[in-house]
Amino acid sequence: MFVSTNYIYLCGVLNKRMKMQVLTLNNTGRMLHEVYRVFKKLSEGQQHMETYITPEQFGLLHAISTKAEEVIQKDMADMMGKDKSAILRLIDSLEEKELVKRVADSKDRRKNYLMVTKLGYKVIDQYVKIAEDMMMVIQEGLSQDDIDTFQRVVSHITAKAKEM
Amino acid sequence: MFVSTNYIYLCGVLNKRMKMQVLTLNNTGRMLHEVYRVFKKLSEGQQHMETYITPEQFGLLHAISTKAEEVIQKDMADMMGKDKSAILRLIDSLEEKELVKRVADSKDRRKNYLMVTKLGYKVIDQYVKIAEDMMMVIQEGLSQDDIDTFQRVVSHITAKAKEM
DNA sequence: ATAATTAGTTGATACAAACAACTATTTTGT
DNA sequence: ACAAAATAGTTGTTTGTATCAACTAATTAT
Numbered sequence: 287m288f289v290s291t292n293y294i295y296l297c298g299v300l301n302k303r304m305k306m307q308v309l310t311l312n313n314t315g316r317m318l319h320e321v322y323r324v325f326k327k328l329s330e331g332q333q334h335m336e337t338y339i340t341p342e343q344f345g346l347l348h349a350i351s352t353k354a355e356e357v358i359q360k361d362m363a364d365m366m367g368k369d370k371s372a373i374l375r376l377i378d379s380l381e382e383k384e385l386v387k388r389v390a391d392s393k394d395r396r397k398n399y400l401m402v403t404k405l406g407y408k409v410i411d412q413y414v415k416i417a418e419d420m421m422m423v424i425q426e427g428l429s430q431d432d433i434d435t436f437q438r439v440v441s442h443i444t445a446k447a448k449e450m
Numbered sequence: 451m452f453v454s455t456n457y458i459y460l461c462g463v464l465n466k467r468m469k470m471q472v473l474t475l476n477n478t479g480r481m482l483h484e485v486y487r488v489f490k491k492l493s494e495g496q497q498h499m500e501t502y503i504t505p506e507q508f509g510l511l512h513a514i515s516t517k518a519e520e521v522i523q524k525d526m527a528d529m530m531g532k533d534k535s536a537i538l539r540l541i542d543s544l545e546e547k548e549l550v551k552r553v554a555d556s557k558d559r560r561k562n563y564l565m566v567t568k569l570g571y572k573v574i575d576q577y578v579k580i581a582e583d584m585m586m587v588i589q590e591g592l593s594q595d596d597i598d599t600f601q602r603v604v605s606h607i608t609a610k611a612k613e614m
Numbered sequence: 615a616t617a618a619t620t621a622g623t624t625g626a627t628a629c630a631a632a633c634a635a636c637t638a639t640t641t642t643g644t
Numbered sequence: 645a646c647a648a649a650a651t652a653g654t655t656g657t658t659t660g661t662a663t664c665a666a667c668t669a670a671t672t673a674t
Contacts (some may be wrong), residue, residue, distance in 0.1 A: 313480060313605055314478065314481075314482060314606060317473070317478075317604050317607050317608040317611070318478060318479060318613055319484070319531060320531075320607075320608050320611035321607065321611045323531070324611045324614045325612070326612065327614075338508075338586060340659095340660070340661090342592075342618075342660075342661070343660095349645050351534065356617090358620065358621075359621070359623090360620080360621060360622080367483060367487065368661090368662075368663095369662070369663060369664080370621075370622070371622090371624080371662085371663080372661065372662055372663080374622070374623065374624090375660095375661075375662095376661085377654085379660090394580075394620095394621085394670075394671070395621095395669080395670060395671090396621040396669070396671070397620095397621065397622085397670095398618065398621080398622075399487060412469070417550075420614070423610065424607055424611060427606060427610075428611070429604060430608055432599055432602070432603050432606075433598075434605070435595075435596055435597065435599040435600065436558045436600055436603040436604075437625070438596070439596050439599070439600040440478055440481050442479040442591060442592055442596075442601075443481050443485065443588055444484050445487045445489070445587075446479060446588045446591075447481070447484035447488050449486055450488045450491075450584070450587065450588075488631070496657075504629070504630090506629080506630065523652070523653065524651080524652060524653080524654090525658095532630090532631075532632090533631070533632055533633075534630090534652075534653070534654090535632080535653090535654075535655080535656095536630065536631055537629095538654065538655090539629095539630075539654065543629095558639075558640070558651090558652085559638080559639060559640085559650040560638070560639050560653070561639095561651090561652065561653085562652080562653075567636080571664065591620085592643075
């Protein structure tokens with residue numbers, strides 16, 4: 287399993303040397319790393335998994351499934367901030383596992399709509415179930431206020447970064 | 451530049467389907483992705499960089515530099531949750547750029563202490579400076595309370611995940 | 615009608631992860 | 645004291661995923 291921790295120490299270092307009390311993304315990458323580790327462990331404990339997919343594959347598959355409108359590869363590349371060829375290869379791998387299908391647009395023959403198959407939804411559900419159970423345990427001890435603030439700060443940082 | 455977004459959608463999906471109001475790591479990976487993008491852009495804008503290093507290299511280099519005691523490769527592998535061979539190869543790359551040195555322990559000849567060179571510290575400072583400036587902008591509009599809560603939630607999640 | 619743009623594809627290259635097998639050294643247990 | 649176990653590091657192999665550049669085919673704009 288390939289796991290990059292790019293973000294972990296990149297973001298982890300922000301502010302280590304700050305003189306004043308400021309926002310620290312110090313442990314955020316490490317947090318995701320730990321959560322990912324647990325998620326992976328729980329996933330592997332499941333014997334009856336339909337299909338094993340990597341986090342990248344899962345992320346893309348899930349992202350496709352949650353879009354209200356039809357999406358094409360280009361949309362997913364934009365959405366996920368990756369090169370179109372990266373998306374293409376992820377789609378290839380998902381199609382090989384029969385989790386998505388490329389369906390040609392009859393009007394614009396350059397486009398392939400991405401459709402999640404029945405099996406695709408099944409696999410998503412399996413992974414989502416694991417994630418839900420895990421998060422239930424993880425959030426024990428946090429108040430609703432904590433959670434709300436956390437989400438708000440995340441949105442704030444994301445928005446600020448996006449305009450930079 | 452290699453950028454993995456493993457965590458982004460893995461964690462991004464946690465809770466999308468939750469029925470009740472719960473902790474959502476929904477956008478956390480995306481947040482780090484955006485922050486990383488800005489960081490990279492700012493880094494590339496710097497003409498007078500001593501040496502370009504990847505985020506992984508930077509993370510390891512910085513982590514070594516902040517340890518109070520001498521560290522060996524094994525320590526860094528444990529600390530960063532990676533296989534020792536992954537660390538070894540990152541150290542190789544850092545040593546090639548003359549940012550760290552392996553120094554043999556005279557007592558236990560199995561061990562190599564990792565020492566950050568002068569150039570190593572110089573490179574760290576350059577990257578840290580960029581990160582600091584960026585975070586100053588990003589945190590505008592957040593209260594101290596927001597920041598504290600954010601950090602506390604991150605610690606909570608990390609701790610909970612670690613014991614799972 | 616030609617030019618520019620768009621969507622997708624392919625090939626080349628790079629980075630970094632895991633795992634397994636190995637060496638050399640040190641520590642442990644009897 | 646010596647054999648066995650543990651430890652630190654190394655190397656080779658495989659896998660996954662990213663970028664970039666060059667390309668085709670189809671569509672849109674001038």
